[in-house]
Amino acid sequence: MSNADNKDIKILSPCDEDSNMIFTVPNCISFFRILLIIPFVLFFLCGKYIEAFSFILLSGISDCLDGFFARKLNQVSKLGKLLDPIADKLTLVAVVICFGILIPVIFPFLSVLIVKDVLMLTGGFYLLKKGIEPPAAKWYGKVATLIFYVSVVSIVLYKSVLHYDMPYLTVFLVGITVFAMIFALLNYAGVFLLLLKELPQNEQKPSKKI
Secondary structure (H helix, E strand, O other): OOHHHHOOOEEEEOOOOOOOOOOOOHHHHHHHHHHHHHHHHHHOOOHHHHHHHHHHHHHHHHHHHHHHHHHOOOOOOHHHHHHHHOOOOOHHHHHHHHHHOOOHHHHHHHHHHHHHHHHHHHHHHHHHHHHHHOOOOOOHHHHHHHHHHHHHHHHHHHHHHHOOOOOHHHHHHHHHHHHHHHHHHHHHHHHHHHHHHHHHHHHHOOOOOO
């Protein structure tokens, strides 16, 4: 791990004026993304895959807008740090479960994605509990997420919309997705361990009073 990652170590200040805000634009978008899971699942289970994945596309666009408005409006909040990854993980779990129902044979591979995101979410909560801001999304995390969505949409498109059965392509796309997710997890684990290494030094600092 390079020294450049030290910039990821940020101690949350309890007197941050924006940290306790709830109804911010980014937070409302995160709530909206969570609600989008419901129509996605309903349409998917009814076999209306194009309609279902239109909601996934909308969720992806909303995810980009979430981060944009958080930076643009300076509305970074403690709740937002929790809502954004929760919305990501819930969407991922919904897609994986629906995808496993559609193609049961690859569900064991998709379970790797759930384990990866549960570990990352648990680590994020642990850092927040210790008063350390989790690191921002890295390029490898964004690439892994992009590969995931492209693979899922491609497989559902040719299998359920175009009615083609290409098992080798399915295994190939799932394999690339799992590899990208594991690669991202290992890199995030390195950042997490670096933060834990600095934790004793950070805990020695006197906390600020509100």
